[in-house]
Amino acid sequence: MNQTYTYKVILVGDSKVGKTSFFIRIIKNVAPRQPQPTIGVEFAQKQIIFKDSMINLKIWDTAGSEKYKSLTSNHFHQSQGALLFYDLTDLYTYENLQYWLKDIYNNADDRIVIIIVGNKLDLIHEGQEVRCISQEKVQQFCKAKNLFYCEISTKTGEGINQLIDLLAINLQARKIQQDVQQQRPRQNCCG
Numbered sequence: 001m002n003q004t005y006t007y008k009v010i011l012v013g014d015s016k017v018g019k020t021s022f023f024i025r026i027i028k029n030v031a032p033r034q035p036q037p038t039i040g041v042e043f044a045q046k047q048i049i050f051k052d053s054m055i056n057l058k059i060w061d062t063a064g065s066e067k068y069k070s071l072t073s074n075h076f077h078q079s080q081g082a083l084l085f086y087d088l089t090d091l092y093t094y095e096n097l098q099y100w101l102k103d104i105y106n107n108a109d110d111r112i113v114i115i116i117v118g119n120k121l122d123l124i125h126e127g128q129e130v131r132c133i134s135q136e137k138v139q140q141f142c143k144a145k146n147l148f149y150c151e152i153s154t155k156t157g158e159g160i161n162q163l164i165d166l167l168a169i170n171l172q173a174r175k176i177q178q179d180v181q182q183q184r185p186r187q188n189c190c191g
Contacts, residue, residue: 006056007057007081007171008080009059009082010060011060011061013086014096017086018085019062091132097141115149117151119151148170
């Protein structure tokens with residue numbers, strides 16, 4: 001291992017979109033059963049090897065309920081990454097992405113890596129539910145806002161490794177960019 005990097009990552013979105021299920025899947029590597037709603041915030045760490053580095057993800061699972069909003073917003077500070085979840089079968093949760101994005105932008109660093117996560121892909125594959133909005137429209141939305149996009153199923157695990165890779169790549173790229181900016185010589189205005 002060359003180096004170890006630590007990043008704070010928040011899980012954000014409406015209630016029942018799969019944040020806690022993702023949290024359980026990523027931390028314990030098991031399919032969640034019937035997770036209880038998050039009250040406030042839950043925290044765990046996950047170490048991954050990415051290229052030649054160890055990445056320590058400090059993951060904060062935030063409540064999607066309005067009554068915990070002020071508590072949740074406090075955890076956006078000093079986060080390097082945000083996974084913003086919506087339910088692929090629920091248009092209301094997609095429409096609320098704007099609300100959550102505003103909250104992230106108001107409370108987090110402007111260089112935060114944000115990935116929009118469409119969850120419950122298993123329901124789309126099973127044909128039980130219909131997709132609430134086309135994948136193309138979501139991708140256009142993300143492109144216009146300079147966000148990343150990934151679809152997953154916390155139930156089956158589909159797409160989760162790709163999501164973690166996408167997160168790691170972009171957190172590392174952000175870190176490198178930040179390091180380069182700090183190393184640039186500053187111009188002396190007086191001489």
